[in-house]
Amino acid sequence: MTPSNDFLDTVFHHARTANAFTNAPVAPALLRQAYDIAKMGPTSMNTQPARYVFLTTKEAKARLIPALSPGNVDKALQAPVIAIVATDTRFYEFMSIVFPHNPNATALFEGNAALASGTASRNGTLGSAYFIVAARALGLDCGPMSGFDMARVNEEFFPDGRWLANYLINLGYGDKSKLFSRSPRLTFEQATVVL
Numbered sequence: 001m002t003p004s005n006d007f008l009d010t011v012f013h014h015a016r017t018a019n020a021f022t023n024a025p026v027a028p029a030l031l032r033q034a035y036d037i038a039k040m041g042p043t044s045m046n047t048q049p050a051r052y053v054f055l056t057t058k059e060a061k062a063r064l065i066p067a068l069s070p071g072n073v074d075k076a077l078q079a080p081v082i083a084i085v086a087t088d089t090r091f092y093e094f095m096s097i098v099f100p101h102n103p104n105a106t107a108l109f110e111g112n113a114a115l116a117s118g119t120a121s122r123n124g125t126l127g128s129a130y131f132i133v134a135a136r137a138l139g140l141d142c143g144p145m146s147g148f149d150m151a152r153v154n155e156e157f158f159p160d161g162r163w164l165a166n167y168l169i170n171l172g173y174g175d176k177s178k179l180f181s182r183s184p185r186l187t188f189e190q191a192t193v194v195l
Contacts, residue, residue, distance in 0.1 A: 011136045016182065018141035018174035019075055026080045026140065026172055028056070034134040041130030043123040045105060046098045049091035050127030051163050053084040054171075063156050064168075069147035072168075079143065079170035084153065085131075086163040087124035092116060124166055132169065141174030 009015075031054055039048060055061050061082060068076055076082050092109035099105045109116040132142050145168040153165040 007137070010139075011133055015136045016141070016174070016179050018079075018143040018170060018172070019180065020175040020178035021075075021079045021141070021170065021172035022175055024080070024173045026056075028054075030138060030140065031081065031171075034131055034138055034140070037134035037137070038127065038131035041127060043127055044119060045095070045102075047091050047119055047123045048094070048098055048127060049088045049120040049124040050131070050166075051086040051088050051124075052128075052131070053086065053157055055082040055084065056080070064148075064153065067149040067152035067156065068145075072145050072147045075143060076145070076168070076170055080172040081170070083131075083169040083171055084157060085124075085128040085166045085169060086158065087120045087166050088163055089116070089120055090162055091120055091124075121166075128166065128169075135169075135171060139173075140171050143170035143174075144168070145170065 035052065038050075043049070055064060061077060064076070064082060064084070065073060092106050095105035095109070096103070109119065132144065135142050148165075148168060150165050154161070158164060
């Protein structure tokens with residue numbers, strides 16, 4: 001089944017990184033809906049290590065602002081929601097739930113720190129990419145950001161060290177008048193090899 005052109009336009013072709021937002025609020029139910037769609041995307045061994053902290057109040061955002069690069073402060077404050085995308089370093093504690101047909105799955109990761117760390121990093125990022133696609137499909141605009149002090153975010157929001165910050169996503173309804181021109185993308189020939 002081929003996706004409709006409208007869907008592809010919404011999620012990819014016409015979707016843009018939002019740098020400014022309107023003041024329209026984002027309903028908490030919409031965040032839940034985006035998560036419930038994104039969690040269905042495949043991750044290796046169904047590990048699902050992506051975690052999210054949604055900052056929706058001025059007080060919550062104020063805790064993040066000192067960790068942001070100066071160029072990201074205004075756009076973050078303007079966004080109705082800032083998502084801290086994190087990775088659960090002990091995702092494997094849920095393996096009996098998410099991968100029940102392999103009773104040894106937890107032990108596989110629990111006894112191998114390098115495997116657990118690599119799996120968490122790759123699949124946490126992969127899972128959160130599904131979240132961006134789901135949010136766009138539901139009509140939200142997204143502004144992913146990596147300009148922040150990760151250690152400060154971890155200290156402020158994840159002091160126990162179980163979850164670790166990966167990147168941030170500003171969420172809301174973008175102000176189309178403040179979009180930048182789309183930057184070029186690499187061609188198929190530049191980015192791929194077919195063997």
